[in-house]
Amino acid sequence: MNHNVTRRSFLSFAAAGAAVVSLAACGGNSAAGGSAAKAAYAAPAKDLSAELSYAIWDAAQKPAMQKIVAEFNKQYPNIKVTIDVTPSKGSAYWTKIQTQASSNTLPDVFWMNGPHIKLYAQNNQLMPLDGLVSGKAVDTANYPKALVDLYTVNGAFYGVPKDFDTSALFYNKALFKEAGVSEPTSNWTWDDVKSAGAKLSKFYQGKGVYGYAGDLTGGQTSYYNTMIEAGGTVISTDGKKSGYDSAGSIAGLQFWRDLIASGVSPSMQQLTDTASSDMFTSRKLAMTMDGSWTVGPAQKALGDDLGIVSLPKGPKSNQSVIHGLANVIPANAKNPAAAQAFVAFLGTQDAAKIQAETGTVIPAFNGTQYAWVKSVPSVELSVFLELAKDASPYPASVNTAAWNELENTLLPQAFAGTKPVADVAKDLASQMNAALAKES
Amino acid sequence: MKAQTLTPASKSGRAAQAAGDRRRGKSKSDGWWPWLFVVPTVAGIGVFYLWPIVQTFYYSFTKWGVFGGTKFIGLDNYVRMFADSTIPQSIVNTLIYTVVVLLGIPIAVILASLIERPGLRFATLYRTLYFIPYITMPAAVGIVWRLIYNGDFGPINWFLGLFRIQGPYWTSTPGFALLAVATVGLWMSLGFNLIIISAGLREIPRELFEAAEMDGASRVRQFFSITVPLLTPSIFFVTIVTVISGFQLFDLLYVMMGKANLAMPQTQSLVYIFYNQAFLQNDKGYAAAIGILILVIIALLTAFQFRVQKRWVNYV
Numbered sequence: 001m002n003h004n005v006t007r008r009s010f011l012s013f014a015a016a017g018a019a020v021v022s023l024a025a026c027g028g029n030s031a032a033g034g035s036a037a038k039a040a041y042a043a044p045a046k047d048l049s050a051e052l053s054y055a056i057w058d059a060a061q062k063p064a065m066q067k068i069v070a071e072f073n074k075q076y077p078n079i080k081v082t083i084d085v086t087p088s089k090g091s092a093y094w095t096k097i098q099t100q101a102s103s104n105t106l107p108d109v110f111w112m113n114g115p116h117i118k119l120y121a122q123n124n125q126l127m128p129l130d131g132l133v134s135g136k137a138v139d140t141a142n143y144p145k146a147l148v149d150l151y152t153v154n155g156a157f158y159g160v161p162k163d164f165d166t167s168a169l170f171y172n173k174a175l176f177k178e179a180g181v182s183e184p185t186s187n188w189t190w191d192d193v194k195s196a197g198a199k200l201s202k203f204y205q206g207k208g209v210y211g212y213a214g215d216l217t218g219g220q221t222s223y224y225n226t227m228i229e230a231g232g233t234v235i236s237t238d239g240k241k242s243g244y245d246s247a248g249s250i251a252g253l254q255f256w257r258d259l260i261a262s263g264v265s266p267s268m269q270q271l272t273d274t275a276s277s278d279m280f281t282s283r284k285l286a287m288t289m290d291g292s293w294t295v296g297p298a299q300k301a302l303g304d305d306l307g308i309v310s311l312p313k314g315p316k317s318n319q320s321v322i323h324g325l326a327n328v329i330p331a332n333a334k335n336p337a338a339a340q341a342f343v344a345f346l347g348t349q350d351a352a353k354i355q356a357e358t359g360t361v362i363p364a365f366n367g368t369q370y371a372w373v374k375s376v377p378s379v380e381l382s383v384f385l386e387l388a389k390d391a392s393p394y395p396a397s398v399n400t401a402a403w404n405e406l407e408n409t410l411l412p413q414a415f416a417g418t419k420p421v422a423d424v425a426k427d428l429a430s431q432m433n434a435a436l437a438k439e440s
Numbered sequence: 441m442k443a444q445t446l447t448p449a450s451k452s453g454r455a456a457q458a459a460g461d462r463r464r465g466k467s468k469s470d471g472w473w474p475w476l477f478v479v480p481t482v483a484g485i486g487v488f489y490l491w492p493i494v495q496t497f498y499y500s501f502t503k504w505g506v507f508g509g510t511k512f513i514g515l516d517n518y519v520r521m522f523a524d525s526t527i528p529q530s531i532v533n534t535l536i537y538t539v540v541v542l543l544g545i546p547i548a549v550i551l552a553s554l555i556e557r558p559g560l561r562f563a564t565l566y567r568t569l570y571f572i573p574y575i576t577m578p579a580a581v582g583i584v585w586r587l588i589y590n591g592d593f594g595p596i597n598w599f600l601g602l603f604r605i606q607g608p609y610w611t612s613t614p615g616f617a618l619l620a621v622a623t624v625g626l627w628m629s630l631g632f633n634l635i636i637i638s639a640g641l642r643e644i645p646r647e648l649f650e651a652a653e654m655d656g657a658s659r660v661r662q663f664f665s666i667t668v669p670l671l672t673p674s675i676f677f678v679t680i681v682t683v684i685s686g687f688q689l690f691d692l693l694y695v696m697m698g699k700a701n702l703a704m705p706q707t708q709s710l711v712y713i714f715y716n717q718a719f720l721q722n723d724k725g726y727a728a729a730i731g732i733l734i735l736v737i738i739a740l741l742t743a744f745q746f747r748v749q750k751r752w753v754n755y756v
Binding site for chain 2: 091094101102125216267404405409411418
C-alpha cells in the first residue's frame with residue numbers, strides 16, 4: 001500500500017542528492033531539489049552540461065520548438081533537448097504523462113493545459129516556479145492575467161504560459177459567393193448564422209455541402225462558447241458545481257441541436273465520422289466555429305477563400321472560451337537547473353516570436369501576438385485577440401477529465417435528438433456534481 | 441493485452457507436449473538442470489503477468505489515487521460494479537463481438553483446406569496475404585477501416601450507392617457499429633486461425649484421403665468425415681484463443697469509434713469501460729475490480745470449453 005510512497009520519497013531524496021552533487025560540481029549557487037523552487041533562481045553556468053526531454057503533443061508545432069531549442073543552445077551549447085511528440089488525440093498524451101508521473105519518470109519539461117493543471121499541482125507533481133519569478137528570469141506581467149491565474153494554484157506559480165487560443169467564426173468565401181449569400185460580419189447574431197446557414201444548406205442540397213457546423217466531440221470550440229453566450233456556465237467559478245442545468249446552458253446546447261434538426265448542420269453521426277474541421281478544409285462546410293490553432297491548416301487548404309470574423313452574438317454576448325498552454329517542470333526534476341533555464345527561455349520574447357512567425361499558435365508573451373496576426377495576411381486574425389480581451393476562462397476543476405468523459409457520453413444523445421436537450425443537460429449536471437463531490 | 445500472454449504460453453505448452461511425445465519411452469530422469477532452461481520464461485511470466493494479476497486483485501479492494509497512494513475500502517468497488525448499469529450492457533456487447541469473431545473459424549477451416557490442396561500454386565503467397573492483417577498494428581487497421589466505413593466518403597457506401605442503396609453511418613449508428621467493429625476483428629483474426637489450422641491439416645495422414653477416394657467418397661464427404669474431425673484439436677485451440685482475445689476487445693473499438701460517439705453505449709466492451717475508468721475518470725481501484733471481472737469471465741468460459749471439449753474434440 002505505501003511502497004509507492006516510500007519509493008517516491010526515496011527517489012526524490014536521491015534526485016535531490018544527485019542534484020546537489022551535480023550543482024556542486026559545476027559550481028552552481030542555487031539550492032537543490034524542492035527548495036530550489038523557493039530560493040530565487042540564478043541562471044546556471046553557460047557550460048552546464050545536461051540532457052533534457054521535452055514532451056509536447058502537437059506535431060505541427062515541433063518545427064517551431066526545434067527552432068527555439070536551437071536558439072536556446074546558442075546560450076547553453078551543452079544542454080541537449082530532445083523533443084518528444086505524443087499526440088493528444090484520444091488523450092494518449094495524458095495517459096502517458098499520468099503513467100510517467102506514477103512511476104517518477106516524467107519528462108524534464110512538458111506541456112500542461114487547463115484541464116490538468118490543478119490535478120498535477122494539487123498532487124505535488126510539479127515544481128513551483130516562484131523562484132524563476134523572484135530571480136527575475138520570468139516576469140508574469142508579460143502574459144495575459146487569465147493565463148497566469150490559470151497556472152497559479154494555491155498561491156504558487158507552476159507554469160510559464162506558452163500560448164493561448166480563442167475561437168471565432170471561420171467561413172469559405174467561395175461557397176458564399178456561389179450560393180449568392182452575403183458574407184458574415186463581426187456583428188452577426190445567432191439568427192443571422194442560422195438563416196444564412198439554412199440558405200447555404202438548401203442551395204447545396206444533394207452535394208454534401210452544409211451551411212454551419214462545429215466540433216461537437218468536445219466543447220471548447222463549440223458548445224462551451226454558445227453556453228456562455230446564452231448566459232450559462234459550464235462550471236461554477238470555484239469549480240465545485242456544474243452549470244449544465246441552468247437555462248442559459250440549455251439554450252446554448254439547444255442551438256446546436258436546432259442546427260442539426262433543421263439540416264443546416266450535418267448530423268451527429270456525420271460529425272463523428274468526419275471531423276467538422278476536415279469538412280471545412282475540404283470545402284464541404286461553408287461556416288464553422290473553430291479555434292485559433294486551426295488557422296494554419298485552414299489557410300493552407302482554402303487559401304484566399306478563407307474568411308474569419310468574430311463569434312456571432314448570442315442572447316447575452318459573443319464571448320469565447322480562452323485557453324492556453326504552459327511549460328512545467330516535474331517536482332522531482334532530475335536536473336532542475338537545466339530545466340529551469342530551458343523553461344525560462346521558453347518564456348522569453350524571442351521564443352514567443354519564433355512561435356508567432358510560424359503562425360501555429362498565438363504566443364502568450366504580450367506584444368508578440370502582432371507577429372502572429374501578420375503571419376496570415378489574407379485573414380483578419382486580430383479578431384482572436386479582440387475575443388481574448390473579455391473571454392471566459394476555460395472550465396476546469398481538479399479532475400476535469402472525469403466530467404469531460406460524461407459530456408462525451410451524454411451530449412451526443414442531445415445533439416442527435418434521441419433525448420430532449422433539457423433532460424440530458426439535467427442528467428449531465430447531476431452526474432457531474434457527483435463527480436465534483438468526489439474531488440474534495 | 442492478455443491474449444499475447446496466453447498465446448505463447450499455450451503454444452509453448454503444445455510444443456512441450458509434442459516434445460514429450462517424441463521422447464516417450466525414455467524413463468530416465470533428466471535431473472534438475474532442465475529447469476534451468478525454463479527459468480527465464482517462468483521468471484518473465486511470473487514478474488510480468490502473474491504478479492500484476494495478484495496486484496490487480498489487491499488494488500480492486502482499494503481506492504487508488506491518480507498518482508498512486510491507495511486506501512483499502514473492502515468490497516466497495518465490487519458493490520458499485522454490480523449496481524453499474526453499463527456493465528451488463530457491455531458484457532452483452534463483448535459476447536456479440538466474440539460470437540461474430542468466432543464465425544471466422546469455419547471460414548478459416550474452409551480457406552485452409554482450399555489453400556492446402558496439393559499442387560495449388562502460390563499457396564505461400566495466399567498464406568502471407570491472409571496473415572498480414574494479423575501482424576499489423578490494430579491501431580493502423582482501425583484507422584484504415586474507419587475511413588472505409590465512413591458514411592459520406594467511404595468506399596463501402598460509395599459501392600452501395602452504385603445500386604442506389606444509402607448505406608448507414610457504420611461506426612456511429614447504434615446496432616451497426618458493433619457489427620462493423622466485429623467484422624474487422626474477424627478479418628484480422630483470419631490469418632492466425634488459418635496458419636494454425638493449416639498446420640493441423642498437414643498432420644492428417646494422406647493415406648486416409650487416398651483410402652476414402654478408393655472407397656468412392658466425394659471431396660465434400662472427405663472434408664466432413666476426415667478433415668473436420670481430425671482438425672478438431674486445432675479448432676479447439678483456435679476457439680479458446682479467439683474467445684480470450686474477444687473478451688479483450690479494446691484497441692479496434694477505441695480507434696474506430698473515436699470519442700463522443702452516439703453508438704458507444706451499445707458498442708463499448710468491458711475493457712473499454714476498464715480503460716475509461718482507469719485513465720479517463722482516474723478511478724483505478726474501480727478499474728481493477730472490472731479487470732478482475734474480465735479475468736473471472738474469461739477463466740470461466742475457458743474452463744467451460746475444456747469441459748465440453750471431451751464431447752467433440754478427437755485426439756487420434
